Amino acid sequence: MKVKLKNFFMLVIIWIWLGSIASFADSGVWDNADLFDETEEKTLTELCKKTADSIGMDVLIYTADGMTGTIRQMAADTYKSLNSDNKGIMLLIEMSERWVIIREGGPKESAYRYSDDDLEEIQNNVISAIKPDNNFYRGAERFFEEAKDNIASGFYSRSGSFVKTSTLVIIFIVCVVIGGIAVLIMYLSQRSSKVTDGRVYMRGNGEPDLLEHDDIYTHTTRQVIHHERSHSSGGGGGGGGGHSSSGGHF
Amino acid sequence: MTLNYKCPGCGGPMEFSAEEQVLKCTFCGNTLPIDAELEDQVESSTESEKEPEPEYDEYHGYKCPSCGAEIVTDDNTTATFCSFCGNPTMMEDRMDGVRRPSRVIPFMLDKQAARENFRGWTRKGLLTPGEFRKKATIEKLTGMYVPFWLYDYNANVRMTARCTRTRREYHGDDEIIYTDHFLVNRHIQADYDKLPADASEKMDDDLMDMLEPFEYNKLTSFNMGYLSGYYAEKYDYTSADMKDRIETRVKKYADDAARSTIIGYDSVRPISTNYALRCTNTEYVMMPVWMLNYYWKGKLQTVAINGETGKRAGKLPSSPLRVFLWWAGISVGSFGICLLYNLLK
Numbered sequence: 001m002k003v004k005l006k007n008f009f010m011l012v013i014i015w016i017w018l019g020s021i022a023s024f025a026d027s028g029v030w031d032n033a034d035l036f037d038e039t040e041e042k043t044l045t046e047l048c049k050k051t052a053d054s055i056g057m058d059v060l061i062y063t064a065d066g067m068t069g070t071i072r073q074m075a076a077d078t079y080k081s082l083n084s085d086n087k088g089i090m091l092l093i094e095m096s097e098r099w100v101i102i103r104e105g106g107p108k109e110s111a112y113r114y115s116d117d118d119l120e121e122i123q124n125n126v127i128s129a130i131k132p133d134n135n136f137y138r139g140a141e142r143f144f145e146e147a148k149d150n151i152a153s154g155f156y157s158r159s160g161s162f163v164k165t166s167t168l169v170i171i172f173i174v175c176v177v178i179g180g181i182a183v184l185i186m187y188l189s190q191r192s193s194k195v196t197d198g199r200v201y202m203r204g205n206g207e208p209d210l211l212e213h214d215d216i217y218t219h220t221t222r223q224v225i226h227h228e229r230s231h232s233s234g235g236g237g238g239g240g241g242g243h244s245s246s247g248g249h250f
Numbered sequence: 251m252t253l254n255y256k257c258p259g260c261g262g263p264m265e266f267s268a269e270e271q272v273l274k275c276t277f278c279g280n281t282l283p284i285d286a287e288l289e290d291q292v293e294s295s296t297e298s299e300k301e302p303e304p305e306y307d308e309y310h311g312y313k314c315p316s317c318g319a320e321i322v323t324d325d326n327t328t329a330t331f332c333s334f335c336g337n338p339t340m341m342e343d344r345m346d347g348v349r350r351p352s353r354v355i356p357f358m359l360d361k362q363a364a365r366e367n368f369r370g371w372t373r374k375g376l377l378t379p380g381e382f383r384k385k386a387t388i389e390k391l392t393g394m395y396v397p398f399w400l401y402d403y404n405a406n407v408r409m410t411a412r413c414t415r416t417r418r419e420y421h422g423d424d425e426i427i428y429t430d431h432f433l434v435n436r437h438i439q440a441d442y443d444k445l446p447a448d449a450s451e452k453m454d455d456d457l458m459d460m461l462e463p464f465e466y467n468k469l470t471s472f473n474m475g476y477l478s479g480y481y482a483e484k485y486d487y488t489s490a491d492m493k494d495r496i497e498t499r500v501k502k503y504a505d506d507a508a509r510s511t512i513i514g515y516d517s518v519r520p521i522s523t524n525y526a527l528r529c530t531n532t533e534y535v536m537m538p539v540w541m542l543n544y545y546w547k548g549k550l551q552t553v554a555i556n557g558e559t560g561k562r563a564g565k566l567p568s569s570p571l572r573v574f575l576w577w578a579g580i581s582v583g584s585f586g587i588c589l590l591y592n593l594l595k
Binding site: 155157158159161163168171172175176178179180182183186187189190191192194195196197198199200201202203204207208209210211212213214215216217218219220221222223224225226227228 | 371374375376377378407413423424425426427428429430431432433434435436437438439440441442443444445456459460462463499502503504506507508510511553561562563564565566567568573576577578579580581582584585588589592593594595
C-alpha cells in the first residue's frame with residue numbers, strides 16, 4: 001500500500017513537472033546534441049527572443065542525437081513537449097541521421113503564418129548554410145533570417161485565426177471583380193427587353209405543321225476513356241496543431 | 251388640305267383621348283366618339299400647298315385651319331401641331347388613296363401614363379444620369395403614330411441535319427462513350443400572321459422591332475380622329491421595298507421552327523435548309539409609339555415606349571460618374587464586409 005502511494009505521488013510530481021515544461025517553455029535553445037558552445041548558445045537564445053519579438057510568435061531551436069519514428073513525428077512530438085499549443089516556429093537538428101526539419105506549431109491550422117512551401121524553403125536554406133563545413137551556428141542564424149523573411153504579414157482574428165495580407169489582397173481583387181460584374185449587370189439592364197419570338201406571330205398554337213419527318217440512323221462511333229483511379233486511403237496525420245517541412249539531410 | 255377637329259360646344263380644339271378612346275375638347279372636356287360623323291366637326295383649310303422652294307423641296311407649307319399661320323412640315327408628316335396656336339393639325343391629302351392606312355391601333359397609354367412608365371424605367375436604371383430623370387426631359391416624350399406594314403407569310407422549310415445521341419458505359423476504369431449518328435430530315439410549314447415592319451425611314455428598325463408585340467385585337471379601322479393630338483408620319487417604304495428585310499426575319503423564324511421539331515438529340519447540326527416563302531397579304535397600318543429623343547454628351551439617345559402595351563425599347567444612357575461610384579461602392583463595401591467577417595470570425 002505504501003509503495004503504491006509512493007508511486008502515485010511520484011507520478012503526480014512527474015506530471016506536474018512535465019506540465020510546467022509545457023506551460024512555461026518559451027523561445028529558446030535546447031541543445032541536447034551539444035552543437036553550440038556556451039557563448040553561441042547564449043547568443044542564439046538572445047536571437048531567438050529578438051526574432052520572436054519581431055515576428056510575434058515563439059522561436060525555438062532544438063538539437064538531438066538519436067530519433068524514434070519518422071523525423072516529422074519527432075518534430076511534432078518535440079514541439080508539443082516544448083511549446084504545447086503556443087504559436088511558434090522550431091528548427092530541429094537531429095545528428096544521428098543528420099536531419100534538419102522546420103515545424104510551425106499553433107493552436108489551429110488557420111493560425112499558421114508559414115505555408116508548407118515557406119517551411120520547405122527555410123529548411124533548404126538552413127541546410128545550405130550548415131552543409132559546407134557543418135557550421136550549425138551559421139545554420140541557426142540563417143534560420144532566424146529566413147523565419148523573419150518568410151513570415152506572412154496580416155492579423156489575428158478574434159478567434160485566433162491568422163488572416164494573411166496576401167489573402168486580403170486576393171479578397172480585394174475578388175471584390176473589385178464582383179463590383180465590376182454588378183456594374184456590368186446594371187449597364188446591361190439599362191437596355192430594354194429583346195425582340196419578340198417568332199412563335200408570337202405563328203398561326204395556330206405557335207407550333208409549325210410537321211409535313212414530313214425521318215430520322216435515319218447512319219452509324220455509331222465508340223470512344224474509350226481510361227480513368228486512373230487512386231485506391232489508396234487517406235493519409236494519416238502527424239502530431240496535431242502544427243505542420244512541418246518534409247525534413248532534409250545535411 | 252389640312253384639318254383639325256373643333257368642339258361642337260366651345261369651338262376649342264379636340265384631341266384623341268387614350269384613356270377614354272374618344273375625341274376630347276382640350277378646353278371644356280366635351281367628348282365625341284371616333285366613329286361619329288366627325289366631318290361635321292372638321293375645320294379645314296383647302297388652300298393648297300404652297301409652291302415649294304426648289305432648294306428646300308423636302309419641306310412643304312400648310313395653312314393652319316385655326317389661326318391661318320403657316321405650318322411647315324417635311325414630306326412625310328401627316329399629323330402635327332401648329333407652332334403658333336398649338337392646335338393639332340392633320341394633312342389629310344397626304345393620307346388618301348394608297349397612302350391611307352387600312353387600320354390603326356389607337357394610343358392606349360396617355361401622356362401621363364407614358365411619363366409614369368418612363369419614370370419607372372429611369373428609376374430602375376441605376377446608372378442613368380440624374381439629368382435624364384428630370385421633369386423637363388420627361389416632358390419631351392412625344393406621341394407618334396408610326397407607319398407599319400403587316401405581312402402574312404407562308405413558310406415552307408425543308409431542313410436536313412446531322413444529329414448525334416450519346417450514351418456512356420463504364421467497365422472497370424474504362425468509360426466507353428457510344429455516339430449514335432443520324433441523318434434527320436424535316437419538312438415543316440409555318441404560317442405567320444401580321445409580321446410588323448416599320449415603314450418610316452426616320453425610325454430605327456431595331457428600336458421599332460423591340461417594341462413588339464403589338465396586341466392586334468386593338469386594331470381598328472383607320473380614322474383621322476385617332477391622329478388628333480399626336481404626330482404621325484406616312485410611309486417612306488412600300489411593302490415591296492421592305493421585302494428583303496421581312497423575309498430575312500421570316501427565314502429566321504422558320505428556321506427556329508424547323509429546329510424546334512428536332513428533339514431527343516444531344517447535338518443538332520443543320521447541313522442544308524431550303525425555304526419556300528410566300529407572302530399572302532400585306533396591310534398598311536399605324537402603330538402608337540411614345541418617343542423621346544435626347545442629347546447626352548453630344549450623342550443622340552432615342553428611347554421608345556409602345557403606346558399600346560407600354561413595352562419599353564432602347565437603352566438609357568449611363569453616367570460614367572455613376573458607373574464609377576457604383577463600382578467603387580460595391581467593391582469597397584463587399585471588401586469591408588469580408589474584412590469585418592475575417593476580424594470577427
